[in-house]
Amino acid sequence: MTEFPEGTPCWVDAMFSDLEGAKHFYGDVLGWTFGESAGEYGNYTQAYSEGKAVAAVVPPMPGAEGQSAWCLYLASRDAAATAEKVKAAGGELLMEPMQVGDFGTMALAKEPSGAVLGVWQAGRHQGFEKRGEPGSYVWAEIFTRDPDKTDAFLPKVFPYKVQKMADEHIDFKVFRIGDNANPALGRMKMGEDFPPDMTSYVNVYFAVADCDAAVKRAVDRGAKLQFGPMDTPYGRFAAITDPQGANFSVIDMRKTEGEMPQMQDA
Structure with a gap:
């Protein structure tokens, strides 16, 4: 799988209170299929287009119900270093770098005008397996x-x-x-x-x-x-x-x- 250069969009996911409803909607609209929910990671569920990973859906964290939004992740070789740059540049760190098993390390940040961005340091999960084609x-x-x-x-x-x-x-x-x-x-x-x-x-x-x-x-x-x-x-x-x-x-x-x-x- 291709390694994404620093700052490249590499993944998207979204939280949905009605996870099954989201799966049916995006399955119908974009042709996605879905893998098994990973219970140890909050029922994180990957979406696939023609068998290739393109996104994920997940139930909301406690207190975040009803706040569905797509989150874009930007590739980082060192999530901890990127998190420090976020703070130094006037952004807000919403989630400190957190290792997600052997998949990689994630962080969530808010840029100064208020938009939320994810940071992803790849481990076993590099990111998109397909992009720029229908369904991705x-x-x-x-x-x-x-x-x-x-x-x-x-x-x-x-x-x-x-x-x-x-x-x-x-x-x-x-x-x-x-x-x-x-x-x-x-x-x-x-x-x-x-x-x-x-x-x-x-x-x-x-x-x-x-x-x-x-x-x-x-x-x-x-x-x-x-x-x-x-x-x-x-x-x-x-x-x-x-x-x-x-x-x-x-x-x-x-x-x-x-x-x-x-x-x-x-």
Whole structure:
């Protein structure tokens, strides 16, 4: 399995009060199958696409019921060192580095504008076995109300190079790892179209073979369509809130429209 460079998105999971309901929903919408729940790890249950690990679902921890959200994990070679960088850069450590058997070591952090990010130091579990294909993770963006704080924080914790979209009407940046042609993560400023009580969060995109069909399956199963479907140079996508309140997006990357936006060093 491929080792993920420092700062690369390497895994996603989410807590659901109705675990069986979540499994049925994402099984229907994204075609996932699920492994056996690991009782010794709080019934952590891996999701698979074509037999390859792509995500996980888990019941909520005590006190966190009703707070379903997808959590993005960024790869770290030393979770303890990354945790110290988080604190030094003005972030908040929600969970100190914790070893999860021989699978690896995890930590949870909140960047200064409020979005929650996971940190994963791989052991036996490296992370995604499939990505960028239908049924798997493809992209994530931090939606923030205070982009200056987010922009200052991320490069202090991970070895990112920052670029911004050359469009004065959109406040959007991407974070690249070294000279990697593919950006690791995006950052979008939340505008007036977002509900005023909505805090900063990470929006995870899953690839699908047909965006409109995926949206219909989701809505038919109780999800709320928040935006789209919309054609973009990156693909046709839509933003969805699942029946338990977790936000995510689906994108058909094979159906593109328009020219790629120009990016410039920030």
